[in-house]
Amino acid sequence: MDDLYREVIIEHYKNPGFRGELDPHDISFEDENPLCGDHIRIDLRVNENEVVTEAAFSGHGCAISQASADLLLEFIIGKTLDEIRQLTKDDLLELLGIELGPVRLKCALLSLKVLKAGVYGLGEASDSLVEGD
Amino acid sequence: MNPLDIEAIRKDFPILQREIHPGKQLVYLDSAATAQKPTRVIEAMDRYYRWSNANIHRGVHVLAEEATMLYEDARRNVAGFIGARDAREIIFTRNTTEAINLVAYSWGRANLQAGDVIILTEMEHHSNLVPWQMLAQERQVRLEFIPVTDDGLLDMEEYQKLLMLAPKLVAFTQMSNVLGTINPAGEIIRLAHDAGAITLVDGAQSVPHIPVNVVDLDVDFLAFSAHKMCGPMGSGVLYGKTALLEKMPPFLGGGDMIRKVMLRSYAPNSIPHKFEAGTPAVAEAVGLSAAVDYLNSIGMDAIAAHEHEIVSYALEQLNQIPGVRILGPDADRKGGVVSFTLDIAHPHDVAQILYRHGIAVRAGHHCAMPLHDRYQIPATTRASFYIYSTREEVDHLVQGLEQVKAIFG
Numbered sequence: 001m002d003d004l005y006r007e008v009i010i011e012h013y014k015n016p017g018f019r020g021e022l023d024p025h026d027i028s029f030e031d032e033n034p035l036c037g038d039h040i041r042i043d044l045r046v047n048e049n050e051v052v053t054e055a056a057f058s059g060h061g062c063a064i065s066q067a068s069a070d071l072l073l074e075f076i077i078g079k080t081l082d083e084i085r086q087l088t089k090d091d092l093l094e095l096l097g098i099e100l101g102p103v104r105l106k107c108a109l110l111s112l113k114v115l116k117a118g119v120y121g122l123g124e125a126s127d128s129l130v131e132g133d
Numbered sequence: 134m135n136p137l138d139i140e141a142i143r144k145d146f147p148i149l150q151r152e153i154h155p156g157k158q159l160v161y162l163d164s165a166a167t168a169q170k171p172t173r174v175i176e177a178m179d180r181y182y183r184w185s186n187a188n189i190h191r192g193v194h195v196l197a198e199e200a201t202m203l204y205e206d207a208r209r210n211v212a213g214f215i216g217a218r219d220a221r222e223i224i225f226t227r228n229t230t231e232a233i234n235l236v237a238y239s240w241g242r243a244n245l246q247a248g249d250v251i252i253l254t255e256m257e258h259h260s261n262l263v264p265w266q267m268l269a270q271e272r273q274v275r276l277e278f279i280p281v282t283d284d285g286l287l288d289m290e291e292y293q294k295l296l297m298l299a300p301k302l303v304a305f306t307q308m309s310n311v312l313g314t315i316n317p318a319g320e321i322i323r324l325a326h327d328a329g330a331i332t333l334v335d336g337a338q339s340v341p342h343i344p345v346n347v348v349d350l351d352v353d354f355l356a357f358s359a360h361k362m363c364g365p366m367g368s369g370v371l372y373g374k375t376a377l378l379e380k381m382p383p384f385l386g387g388g389d390m391i392r393k394v395m396l397r398s399y400a401p402n403s404i405p406h407k408f409e410a411g412t413p414a415v416a417e418a419v420g421l422s423a424a425v426d427y428l429n430s431i432g433m434d435a436i437a438a439h440e441h442e443i444v445s446y447a448l449e450q451l452n453q454i455p456g457v458r459i460l461g462p463d464a465d466r467k468g469g470v471v472s473f474t475l476d477i478a479h480p481h482d483v484a485q486i487l488y489r490h491g492i493a494v495r496a497g498h499h500c501a502m503p504l505h506d507r508y509q510i511p512a513t514t515r516a517s518f519y520i521y522s523t524r525e526e527v528d529h530l531v532q533g534l535e536q537v538k539a540i541f542g
Binding site for chain 2: 063
């Protein structure tokens with residue numbers, strides 16, 4: 001019954017591969033979920049073809065928000081900024097492989113919202129960034 | 134004092150019988166957010182709507198008379214519960230937040246000018262912060278804060294220094310909804326009066342859990358909510374001293390708060406009606422009155438003693454779990470609230486895993502973000518207790534935390 005905390009989530013939470021900060025970076029953005037205070041910053045380095053070569057996240061929050069950030073960054077290495085712009089919440093949920101209620105969905109989606117706001121160069125990580133079609 | 138018959142008390146609360154997961158009964162440890170409701174409160178409100186419902190005041194038919202009587206009886210009952218001498222000192226509001234806003238708008242705007250000082254504390258709920266921040270922005274009023282010590286108490290020495298600023302108002306919580314700290318309200322009020330200030334007590338957490346007497350405290354305003362004391366949501370109370378209330382301008386305008394209305398002007402009603410514009414929440418007042426009867430039938434001293442026993446046991450048990458850090462003072466200076474962090478798991482994950490074991494707790498900043506900033510933590514998990522809480526439920530909490538550790542360890 002602890003599907004939400006299946007091993008892959010706990011593993012990415014406890015031993016994240018992409019935790020840290022990149023300095024210098026090409027893209028950096030941070031925001032928080034005001035409801036629970038989860039905070040995520042994402043830094044990216046991209047090459048001349050707009051392909052992500054390096055990524056890192058920092059911040060604090062629950063296992064879902066932090067593991068989701070780590071899984072997401074692992075996924076986008078080698079992807080183009082255009083491909084990142086196409087990502088939706090369904091893509092992220094597929095990466096996580098868990099069902100989430102409305103409250104915890106916000107935890108999971110924070111990293112994707114921060115990533116897309118950074119890539120689009122927006123001032124705010126709004127919900128509309130992660131909606132599907 | 135005889136210990137409470139908890140088994141009998143638990144039977145009064147239908148929701149406590151609910152199975153949350155197959156074979157797992159609800160363990161409700163979230164009473165600081167809202168208390169559960171005994172059958173007699175639910176039935177009193179049901180009976181009101183089935184038998185007596187009408188709009189109050191001025192109706193001549195029997196329903197209107199009954200509804201008016203029930204509403205005003207509720208006011209007298211609430212007055213008696215907090216030791217107020219005069220039922221006119223009881224104003225019905227929607228909740229604690231609205232009661233505090235009423236004082237900020239009405240008393241604050243009539244009495245405060247640029248440069249005046251209001252003293253608050255670092256442990257306030259947002260409901261006793263934001264109304265004053267709004268007033269401060271509008272009127273250039275200065276806000277000062279009594280600091281909280283590392284062990285969760287108000288720094289009374291710093292308070293005495295702040296009083297030298299000749300504040301107009303000292304507004305503070307009698308019991309912290311995060312730390313559980315029961316503040317020395319009588320002393321804080323006496324010192325404030327000596328310095329020429331009036332006082333407002335946020336009683337949202339204290340009135341449901343410990344005996345509170347407004348005359349003994351000599352408090353000027355007391356705000357609290359029905360829903361945290363076994364009554365319904367949507368009903369709250371502002372107590373105010375007659376002399377203050379009579380001089381205050383109305384809060385909201387509309388029906389019931391007027392004596393007379395002309396096209397271009399009005400004459401306000403007398404207290405308490407002056408502050409109760411529009412059709413009030415009559416059924417909710419009836420429910421609150423039934424909750425008062427229920428709490429009186431058990432006795433506030435017995436309730437406080439029971440919660441002291443449960444919180445002492447909870448602190449003893451939780452302190453034995455490595456990695457648990459509990460905020461706030463020891464059991465002797467604390468009500469039935471235990472907020473804590475666990476080193477290896479975030480409060481939301483803790484709460485989520487506890488819920489899988491049927492245990493309802495709260496995780497987050499509990500509407501006290503500045504207090505969490507003070508302790509440099511983003512969030513805590515909070516377990517809170519009431520008359521129906523048991524030692525066995527504390528044991529469930531401890532077992533649940535062991536599960537959290539097994540998953541995250």
